[in-house]
Amino acid sequence: MRRRLINSTLAVVLVVIAVFGISLVIVETRTIESSAQESVQSEAVRLVSIVDSRLAANERVESGVLSEQITPDRYARIEIPGQPPIQIGERPAGGVITATQKGEEGETVRVEESRSAVSREVGRTLLVILAVAMLAVVAAVFLAVRQANRLTAPLTDLAETAERLGSGDPRPRHRRYGVPELDRVADVLDSSAERIARMLTAERRLAADASHQLRTPLTALSMRLEEITLTDDPDTVKEEATIALTQVERLTDVVQRLLTNSRDPQSxxxxxxxxxxxxxxxxxxxxxxxxxxxxxxxxxxxxxxxxxxxxxxxxxxxxxxxxxxxxxxxxxxxxxxxxxxxxxxxxxxxxxxxxxxxxxxxxxxxxxxxxxxxxxxxxxxxxxxxxxxxxxxxxxxxxxxxxxxxxxxxxxxxxxxxxxxxxxxxxxxxxxxxxxxxxxxxxxxxxxx
Structure with a gap:
């Protein structure tokens, strides 16, 4: 039973972790990707506004001026009509996150960022979620073992109490465990133990009383029978036999009295x-x-x-x-x-x-x-x-x-x-x-x- 309690508790915890963990991973991944896309888009808008302001002031747009306005790990390409394209940074290989923005002067700004940065952020988030899940599993194991011990130890103790009752030891233990159902079983066992103790006491008392009360009539009857064996007078034999029969009746009455008292002491x-x-x-x-x-x-x-x-x-x-x-x-x-x-x-x-x-x-x-x-x-x-x-x-x-x-x-x-x-x-x-x-x-x- 102890193993079943632990396994069932762990199963419930694992199901909860799986359901909520997967959902959390999906949500966090989408949140990180959306945040990265918004960041790239925001940088493209900022570059377009800078280029527009310089073109409107008839100033020359150069890569040296714009390189200070872009994040180092990103790549930007600015296309101005009538001028060669301006490239800032190194173009990332593999998957990228791209944002394109057109300006008021006809220029086009394209900003790219490698998807590996997003993957690293998603990985760190997954590690945090996994660590929390492992901590939850460890806590679940601890609580499951503790709860299993709390439930199985009283059951083992109750089984020992029942075994003691069966072996003839009717002493109530008066132990309670803080669990209403188990305490109810303990109450019933203690009540049974007290009833068994009263029954055993009554039986032992009946045996002791019977042995003591029957001793006197049997002694008197033995003396009368001895008188009969020692005499040859028929009248004496008849008299002693009559007295012996009276004593036998008394003996029967004593036995009946003992049985009646054992069943109903108030009778x-x-x-x-x-x-x-x-x-x-x-x-x-x-x-x-x-x-x-x-x-x-x-x-x-x-x-x-x-x-x-x-x-x-x-x-x-x-x-x-x-x-x-x-x-x-x-x-x-x-x-x-x-x-x-x-x-x-x-x-x-x-x-x-x-x-x-x-x-x-x-x-x-x-x-x-x-x-x-x-x-x-x-x-x-x-x-x-x-x-x-x-x-x-x-x-x-x-x-x-x-x-x-x-x-x-x-x-x-x-x-x-x-x-x-x-x-x-x-x-x-x-x-x-x-x-x-x-x-x-x-x-x-x-x-x-």
Whole structure:
């Protein structure tokens, strides 16, 4: 394309030079010849007037007197009746320019000039025109190369941008070139790059959220299946299988929730549900894990609360908080329900050191963690809570108290607060408990970020 631009520009310039150059040469040649003819004619008239004046005064007309009145490179012949012709200068050979003039006394003056002088003048004019044409060609080449570079360099850059997009690098370059058409293409590529970047970010976020959110239900399901393999009691097997099926349904709900959020983050399937059922379900699922850690899992506060939200999402948020306390906290894990205004609140706390002071509110940011963890748990839990119109907050850093705020059913009557339901923690040396020697050293206390 670059060569085509240069060749096309040069072709246009050469055509213009040829058309106007030839026309200029013809015009200048005719102008020079006409000027030379007029000059010779003017000299003939001047000689006739001199001869007339001398004849009228009865003075002798001689070549010596007239030679001073004629240009040296010209030839003049004066014919006076009754006298021999008078010749001044050398008669030019070859082509000549001639002018003849008759006087009042009957004399005839003929002036001749060699055409070679006119040819030399025409040659000098042609050299000037040719030099100007060459200068125009050089300027045209320079401008053509510059314009070609100005047009082809952005196209090459845009091609590299498109190649980068195709290779998976969606970063927009935000380069503009001062050419409206090229800038429009750059705008479209930058917009496409931003859309691709958002799509890739959403896919990566979906994969990260899926791996994190599916881990908890799969862990709970694995524990239930282990219980089934370790017992021969049909009633226990049936009970554990029923709980496992419930967890499979929750797992399916989590997957559906992730897919829905990936397509429309603002979508919500909130319904009115029994908050006690969700909390009871989570306590049942996490009781084996708390017993294996030799820790108590207790519940207190108001019962009979009905909240507005997605049961699966609320279960996932509570499960994340319980898991967070078991993995990074210490002592008793307490769940407490209460009412504030038109909201139902679920608080999850433990007796560990809590969130490090340098993290503070950043504990809910993705990839922010006070320990060697993914840093996704609390971030995903907050996203799930906000998708249902609720919110997840850190009420107290040490000991840690996390609170899930949900909209409360407006038609629900006031319910009394019940005393704490406390379960004695299993001893670490009791049958079925896992000691430090069996499960390895517990991670350092601290809330997950």
């Amino acid at each position: 919500s399937s909130a319904v009115t549900f029994d908050l006690d059922e969700v909390i009871k379900q989570q306590i049942e699922e996490w009781r084996p894990a708390s017993r294996s850690e030799g820790r108590a899992l207790v519940r207190s506060g108001r019962q009979g609360l009905r909240a507005v939200g997605t049961p699966g999402a609320v279960s996932q948020v509570i499960a994340t908080l319980i898991e967070n306390s078991l993995m990074h906290g210490d002592g008793t894990v307490a769940l407490r329900t209460r009412v504030t205004g038109n909201q139902a609140v679920v608080e999850v706390s433990d007796e560990g050191p809590g969130v490090p002071p340098d993290l503070g509110a950043r504990v809910f940011e993705r990839t922010v963690s006070g320990r060697n963890s993914t840093g996704l748990g609390l971030a995903v839990a907050r996203d799930l809570a906000e998708a249902d119109g609720g919110r997840l907050e850190l009420l107290q850093a040490s000991p840690p108290v996390f609170a899930l705020f949900l909209s409360r059913d407006a038609d629900q009557p006031e319910v009394p607060e019940v005393p704490e339901e406390r379960e004695a923690p299993a001893r670490k040396d009791a049958p079925g408990a896992v000691g430090d020697e069996q499960r390895g050293e517990r991670p350092e206390s601290g809330a997950e970020a």
